[in-house]
Amino acid sequence: MSTATPTTTDRLWWYAVVDHGSRIPELVGVDGTSRVFTLPTERVDLVVSPADPAVLAATSGEVDERTAALAVEHDRVIGAVAAHCAAVLPVRFGTVVDPTSAQHLDDGTARSLATALDTVRDKLEYGVRVVRRPRQDASSEDAAASGAAYLTAVRDRRRRADQKQAAADDEIASLRDTLTRVSDAATSLTTRRPGHLMNEAYLVATGRADEFLSLAEAARPRLAAADAELIVTGPWAPYSFAAVSGGGSP
C-alpha cells in the first residue's frame, strides 16, 4: 500500500481525490516507472505521481496515439484506486500540480473537493449508448421493372426507415426513464458521433449495479428490432460526475 511519500519532484501528475487517510495499492504512474502515492491535505488526499516532462509534452495539442495511450494509463491508475477506496473523484486528465502548494490547498478548493467526493461515494459510472445499425434489406428498387415500381420501392424504403427511427426514439425514451429511476444521476455526454442516437452516463450505487444492467439489457432486443444497437460500458470511475463547485471550479 502506498501512502504519503515526500517527494523532491517539482511537478506531480494528479489522478484523483480520495478521503483523507486512504490507502491505495502499489501502482506505477502514467509514465510506466514512477510510483503513485497519496499527497495528504487537511480534508482530502490527492493521488499523484511525479510528472515526467516527456509525458507532459503529449498532453497538449491534437489527440494522437500517445495521448490516447496516456489516457488508458490514467484510467488504469484511477480504476485501481477505485477498487480499493469507497470514494474516488477523478481529476481532469493532464492536471499537473506543484507539490508544495498542493499540500496547502485553499479551504474553498478543499471543501469543494470533499463535497464532490461525497456525491460519488459508493457509486460507479456506466456508459449507455445507442447506435443506428440499419439492416441491409434485399433491394426491391434494383428489381423494379418500371420507373413507377422503382419510385414505389424508394417510398416504401423511406417509410420503413422512418418507422424504425420512430420506434428507436420511443425505445430510447423508455430506456432513459427506466435507467434514470435506478440511478443517482444521469448526464448526456457531449461527444456525439455519426449514428449515435444516445450517449449518456449514469451514476449507479454499487448495490444497484446488477439491477441497472438487467434493465438496460432488457431493452436490447426491442432496440435491435428498431435497427439500433445498445452498447453498455463500465463500470468506470465516476468521471462524468466529478464536477466541483465553488473554490475548486474554473
Add this chain to the structure above:
Amino acid sequence: MTAVLSEPTAGEPARTGLDALVDLLDRVLATGAAVSGDVVISLAGVDLIRLDLRLLLTGVSTDSAPTLGGTT
C-alpha cells in the same frame, strides 16, 4: 503492444474492445474534476473533437484491457 479489441461477453457491460476504448477516451479526456487555482501548474490542452477513431484501431498501446481494479 496492441489494443485489446476483443468483444465483451453478451449481456455484460464492456470494459474491453473498441466500444470501451471510445467511452474511456470520452471520459478521461473530456470529464473529471477541473480544478483551478495556484495549486495547478498546467492542464492538458487536448481537443477531443479532433480525436480520430482510426487511431484507436491502429495504434493505442496497452498490454491489458482497462479494468476497474482488475475485476474484469
